[in-house]
Amino acid sequence: MKKSYPSILFLLFLMASFSVGYAQELNCQVNVESIQIESTERRVFEEMEVEFAKFLNDRKWAEERFENDERISCGINITLESQPSIGNFQATxxxxxxxxxxxxxYEAVLINFADRDFNFEYTESQPLDFQPNTFLSNITSMLGFYAYMILANDYDSFENLGGQQYYEAxxxxVNNAQQSGFAGWDQFNSVxxxxxxxxxxxxQxxxxxREVTYEYHLKGLDLMAEDPETARTNILEALKKVQAVNRAKPRSIMxxxxxxxxxxxxxSIFSQGNLAERREVYDILKALEPAKTEEFKKILEN
Structure with missing residues (x-):
C-alpha cells in the first residue's frame, strides 16, 4: 500500500513532523500561506499559525480522555488570497x-476537504473565543466546526456510527452561524x-x-496485514454501499x-488480489468518478 498521496503529501508531512506537546484530542498542524498578501507586517501570519494550532490542540473537544498516542493527526493549510481591509481575509x-x-x-486519510469559503476577521493578539451554542466569530466557528468533523469521522472509523454526538455538535x-452573513454556512450558494x-x-x-467509514477502516484496512483477501472483500462491500448511496443522492458532498x-x-489496495474483485472495483469507481477512468485502469494492469 502506498504511504502517501501526491495531492496531500505536504499536509501529511506536517502532521507527521509535528512535535507532541499537547494532551487533548487533536494533534493538528496549521500552515498559513500568505504570499499573495501585500503587507510589511508579517508577524500576524506567523501568529495565526501558532494561535490557530493552540486553539485546536489545547481545547478539550470530546468527553473521553485521550492519551498522547491516541490523538488524531490532522492538518489545516490556509491559503490567504486577499485582504480587502485590515484584519479581513479571503482564503481557502x-x-x-x-x-x-x-x-x-501506515496512516489512512479520513478527511481531505477543500473549503473555498474560508473567510474571516483576525487581528494581531486577538483572543480566540468559542462557545458551542453561540456564534462569536467566524474563525473560531470554522475551526470548531472542523474539530468536531475530524472527531466525528475518527469515531465513526472505530465504531459503527460512533461519531454521532460530534456530527450533531x-x-x-452551522446553525449558530446561519445569520452571520459569512459564506459557507448556508444551503444556497454551493453544494x-x-x-x-x-x-x-x-x-438518514x-x-x-457513515457505515462505510467503519466497514472500510475497521473491517478492511485494519485486517489488511493479517488477512488481505478478507480485507479487500470487505472494502469492496463498502464500496458497493457508496455506489448505492450515489444512486439515491448523486455527487453529494459526503x-x-x-x-x-x-x-x-x-x-493501491486493488492493484493486487482477486481479478474478479478488481474488475468490480474498477467498474464502481469508473461510475462514481468517470473523469478518473484512466487512473482507475491501474487496478487491472497487474
Missing amino acids: VQVVAARPVYNST AWQV RNRYWWAQNSID VMEPM IISFLDAKMDEIV
Missing part, C-alpha cells in the same frame, strides 16, 4: 485528518460547503456512508469527500 483551506491502521505504520455550529457536509452527516439517507480522501488508496 484544505483540511486533512488521518487515523492509524492496525498492525502497520458540528451541525449546531460543496460546510452546510452540506454537516447536513449530509446527519441525513446518507447514513450508509461521497465526493470520501473519494477525495480514498481514491489513490483504493487503487
Whole structure:
C-alpha cells in the first residue's frame, strides 16, 4: 500500500513532523500561506499559525480522555488570497485528518476537504473565543466546526456510527452561524460547503456512508496485514454501499469527500488480489468518478 498521496503529501508531512506537546484530542498542524498578501507586517501570519494550532490542540473537544498516542493527526493549510481591509481575509483551506491502521505504520486519510469559503476577521493578539451554542466569530466557528468533523469521522472509523454526538455538535455550529452573513454556512450558494457536509452527516439517507467509514477502516484496512483477501472483500462491500448511496443522492458532498480522501488508496489496495474483485472495483469507481477512468485502469494492469 502506498504511504502517501501526491495531492496531500505536504499536509501529511506536517502532521507527521509535528512535535507532541499537547494532551487533548487533536494533534493538528496549521500552515498559513500568505504570499499573495501585500503587507510589511508579517508577524500576524506567523501568529495565526501558532494561535490557530493552540486553539485546536489545547481545547478539550470530546468527553473521553485521550492519551498522547491516541490523538488524531490532522492538518489545516490556509491559503490567504486577499485582504480587502485590515484584519479581513479571503482564503481557502484544505483540511486533512488521518487515523492509524492496525498492525502497520501506515496512516489512512479520513478527511481531505477543500473549503473555498474560508473567510474571516483576525487581528494581531486577538483572543480566540468559542462557545458551542453561540456564534462569536467566524474563525473560531470554522475551526470548531472542523474539530468536531475530524472527531466525528475518527469515531465513526472505530465504531459503527460512533461519531454521532460530534456530527450533531458540528451541525449546531452551522446553525449558530446561519445569520452571520459569512459564506459557507448556508444551503444556497454551493453544494460543496460546510452546510452540506454537516447536513449530509446527519441525513438518514446518507447514513450508509457513515457505515462505510467503519466497514472500510475497521473491517478492511485494519485486517489488511493479517488477512488481505478478507480485507479487500470487505472494502469492496463498502464500496458497493457508496455506489448505492450515489444512486439515491448523486455527487453529494459526503461521497465526493470520501473519494477525495480514498481514491489513490483504493487503487493501491486493488492493484493486487482477486481479478474478479478488481474488475468490480474498477467498474464502481469508473461510475462514481468517470473523469478518473484512466487512473482507475491501474487496478487491472497487474
